[in-house]
Every structure is written in structure tokens, then in C-alpha cells.
Amino acid sequence: MNVEGWQIKRLEEIGVIFSGSTPSTSKPSFWDGNIVWVTPNDLSQLNTPYLYNSGKKITEQGLKNCSAQILPPNSIIISSRAPIGYIAINRVECCTNQGCKSFQLRREYNPEFVYYNLHFNINKIKMLGEGTTFAEISKTALAKVEIPFLENYEEQEQIAAVLSTIDRAIEQTEAIIAKQQRIKTGLMQDLLTKGIDENGNIRSEETHEFKDSAIGRIPVEWSIKPIGNIASLQRGHDIREVDLMPGVYPVVASSGVIGFHSTGTSSSPNVVVGRKGSIGNVHYVDIDFWAHDTSLYVTNFFGNNEKYIYYLFSYLKLERFGTKSGSPSLNRNDVHPLKVPFPDVVEQGRISSMLSEFDTSMESIKCALSKLKVKKIGLMQDLLTGKVRVTPLLQTGGDRHP
Numbered sequence: 001m002n003v004e005g006w007q008i009k010r011l012e013e014i015g016v017i018f019s020g021s022t023p024s025t026s027k028p029s030f031w032d033g034n035i036v037w038v039t040p041n042d043l044s045q046l047n048t049p050y051l052y053n054s055g056k057k058i059t060e061q062g063l064k065n066c067s068a069q070i071l072p073p074n075s076i077i078i079s080s081r082a083p084i085g086y087i088a089i090n091r092v093e094c095c096t097n098q099g100c101k102s103f104q105l106r107r108e109y110n111p112e113f114v115y116y117n118l119h120f121n122i123n124k125i126k127m128l129g130e131g132t133t134f135a136e137i138s139k140t141a142l143a144k145v146e147i148p149f150l151e152n153y154e155e156q157e158q159i160a161a162v163l164s165t166i167d168r169a170i171e172q173t174e175a176i177i178a179k180q181q182r183i184k185t186g187l188m189q190d191l192l193t194k195g196i197d198e199n200g201n202i203r204s205e206e207t208h209e210f211k212d213s214a215i216g217r218i219p220v221e222w223s224i225k226p227i228g229n230i231a232s233l234q235r236g237h238d239i240r241e242v243d244l245m246p247g248v249y250p251v252v253a254s255s256g257v258i259g260f261h262s263t264g265t266s267s268s269p270n271v272v273v274g275r276k277g278s279i280g281n282v283h284y285v286d287i288d289f290w291a292h293d294t295s296l297y298v299t300n301f302f303g304n305n306e307k308y309i310y311y312l313f314s315y316l317k318l319e320r321f322g323t324k325s326g327s328p329s330l331n332r333n334d335v336h337p338l339k340v341p342f343p344d345v346v347e348q349g350r351i352s353s354m355l356s357e358f359d360t361s362m363e364s365i366k367c368a369l370s371k372l373k374v375k376k377i378g379l380m381q382d383l384l385t386g387k388v389r390v391t392p393l394l395q396t397g398g399d400r401h402p
Contacts, residue, residue: 003386006150012143014114015076015105018069019139020096023062030066033059036094037068040079043086043100048171049115049164051077051088058095068095069102074111076103078118081136084129085122089115101142108153112160120384121147150386158390159383166376173369180362187358191351192315195219195343200350218341228336231309232300235275235332236291237265252285253292254278264288269306272297273318276329280319284310296332308348311355312340 011017020038023030036054043051063070071077071094079086080101089111096102105111118125125145129135150156194203201207209220218224227233239251239261247262254274268288274281276294284307291297301309321334343351382388 003148005152005155006148006386008146009149010143011103011145011147013106014109014149015103017139017143018071018096018102018104019067020098020100020102021066021068022097023058023066023068027062027065030059030062031056033057033062035059035063035070036090036092038077038088038090038094038096038100040082040086040099043077043079043088046086046088047174049087049089049112049167051090051094052092054094063095068097070095071102071104074105076105076111076114076118078102078125078142080138080142081129084126084135084137087115087118087122101137101139108151109149110153110156110160112164113150113156116160116163116380117147117149117384120380148385155390162383162390163376163379166372166379170369170372170376173365173372177362177365177369180358180365184355184358184362188311188315188355191354192312193218193341195222195347196350196354198350200354213341215339215341219343221347222341222343224339225342226336227338227340230302230304230340230342231271231298231313232302233273233296233332233335234291234299236272236293236295236297238293239290249288249290250285251290251292252283252295252297254281254294256281256283258292261290264290266291266297266299270298271306271310271313273313273330273335276327279322279328279330280317282310282314282318296330296335303345305345305348305352307352307356311352316340 025031035058036051037056037058038051038054039056042054058068071090073091073093075090077088077090077094077096077100078084079099081099103114105114124147125137125142126135128137128141128145150159190202194208196202197208203210203219205217210217211220213224215224236253241259244251244259245262247260249261249264250257251259251261252272254277266285266289268286270285270289270291272283272285272289272291273296274294275296278294298306298309316338318330318335321338322328322330323334383390
């Protein structure tokens, strides 16, 4: 690498590498202690660079009876198998199992910079994975991996700060999306069981009249109907990938659009439900399309609001009706008899409009998240190759170590 201030380093040069170990699981005295013991599974569940805890902990006795090493805070932990490539910075003392390798970094390397640099170059590490059952990289092989590293500590810090800032923005946006999804789940529960009146108010038994029904209390304005009487489902039509002809009609399978074809089978708007594969997945289709054999589609809405049927099917979690055979599938004959509380078409429109507005808002947030992720990729490409420097060249002798 011919960029000023960057040098190719073997990973053994950035710090001391440790392998992990597991105390005997047949010795209860080795377990349920207070020593954080990290596994690849712990790393896989992180949504930040930092690790503070683990699913299982070991005792001092367990540590003494295996070859695991205690790592100081701000070391780097990387999963070396099942799979290779999860990375974290530990914020507490910990040790790991044999599915992880760890770096106790030399003082001249900033942990966050190393974290991002390893992520950026992770394919170089994955390529060295060995093993017939699953890929694994040995301590020896990991030590010899060569990656470009920036020498100046202050510039390392500045790069890490830039990438950490966008990571925090991503994390915050993901948290907003998760919160909105929880709100939507509660909103669907209310709207699809209680509905909203002509003034836009969600009904409750304190403010509106309800009645008893065969499936519980429902608004007095509603009725109970089987699915087959409100949206009749039909199995889709088989087509092989090699038979697809260039065209504008999306081929909608259980997982969504899998291609396009010159002709369609079904008119829009429509609702498609996964029959095989992604059983129970629900898709709203607003253009004419080819309904794939792995799906069910609606052939008759009986005058009902198509978007309302989409939300109703999503709420009902139809995957629970999938057969448990060797080749699981969703049979329309198991769905059609299902009885549901049902409003008139005017109220269906009010409900679907409210949920559509909520979805539009969520899509805007998801779009912002996608842009942040693309921006992060661009920043990593620029900053971790030396293509773009975060500051003018630092003064000679300006290196600062922690």
C-alpha cells in the first residue's frame, strides 16, 4: 500500500493474539460465576461495537481449569468459526471460548480504529477459513494475515470518531424503526379488533357499544365472517425460471418478486400469501402480476377493501396454519373456514388509510437508514484506504498514545 502514513502489518504485529477455551461442562463448580465468557453467539447478538456481558459466565475455578486468558478492556474479539467475522471491543474484563480469537492491542493502536479496519478487511480473514464441516481460522493463520494499518494514533482516533458517529446514527435510526414496529403491532391489534368510528377514534368498551360473538366481544357495527367469504384464495401458477420471458409482469412468489414475465395471471390490486417456502408472508401487489405456484392469491374480494385484506392477513399470522409435513405448505382450505370480526367497507377504508399512513412514515425512516448505511460504506472505503484523510497531515512528532 503506497499511501503515506499507512503500512501493511501482520495481525500478530498489532497485539498479542489469544485463543479461547471451555471449562468442563460436567463440573458445575466451573459455571455460573461472574467472569464474562464470550462465544460467537454473544458476538452475533451485538448491535454496537461494544461487549459488556455474555450469555454464560464461568467461575475462577473454571478459568483455572481451562486455557482461556483474561482479556483487559478495549481488546478486540473476533469469532474464528461458526461463523468467522463477528467482531467486538470488550468494555469489561472477559475471556472467550475456542470459537473466538482475541487481540490485546499494542498501545499504538486505537481499539475503535482496529475494529473498523478489521471489519473493512474481513474477507481477507474469511478466505483463510479451513475445515470441512464449517470454516475456521487458526491462531497461526490469523497471525499472518496482512492488512494496511495507519501509523498515526491521532488520525486513527479521528477516523474512528467519524465512523462511530455514523454508527450511532444508524443505531438510533434502527431503534426508532423497532419502536415504530412495536407501535404498529399494537395499532393493528386495536384497529383490526375494535376499529375506528366515523370521527377517527379507536373504539373501546368504555366509549362505544360492543356485543358478544362466537369469537368474543366485537363492536356492535361488526359481524363475524369466515375468510372464504371475504377474500377467496387460489393457488398460484407454476413457472420455471428458464421459462421466464422478458416482460413487465412481476412474478410474485412466497418470498416476494423473483423475476418478471411477458404475461400475467392475476389483476391488481391483489394480496399474495406465501404457500410454500416463506409460508404466511403477505404481499400487497398494486400492478398486474404472475402469481407463482409457491403462493396463494385472492381471486374474489367480494367488494371488500383490498388493502384492508392485506393488513388483516398480516395480522392473522397465517403461517400458523402451515402443515407440519416433510414439505410444509399453507392450504387455502385451512384458511377459508377461519372466522374473523369484520367491519363494513367504509370502515375498512378508514382503517387501511390509517395503517397506510403509518407504513409510509416507517418507509421514510427505513429509507433514511439505507442512506446512512450506504454513506458508511463510502466513508469506510475512503478513510480506511487513505484515499481521503480526515485532517491535514499532522505535525511531525504529533502522535499521541493512550
